[in-house]
Amino acid sequence: MASYILWDMIRQFIWHDIYYVPGMVCGMAYGVLYGMRSVWYGIWYGIWYRIWYRVWHRIRYRIEYGIVSYMASYRYRIWYCTGYRFLYGIVHGVVYVIE
DSSP, X not given: OHHHHXXXXXXXXXXXXXXXXXXXXXXXXXXXXXXXXXXXXXXXXXXXXXXXXXXXXXXXXXXXXHHHHHHTSHHHHHIIIIIIHHHHHHHXXXXXXXX
């Protein structure tokens, strides 16, 4: 019984659906290649994203660490508390006198 059903399916496929085989094969090949391309793009962009993420984090860490360490340094506090405010006061005094 099973062999009869199987043979009937094969015969029906040969007589009715044989015209769909080239399109089906091309469609499956395209689907496989497109899926592989998508996987390859995912791997490629994932690798590049990891590399760029690490590089950018190092650059950003260096910049932020440099700014924070400079702002915490003794020289910055002396310059900001004395020199910068002193010059700022002179500029404001000159502008006030000119006005």
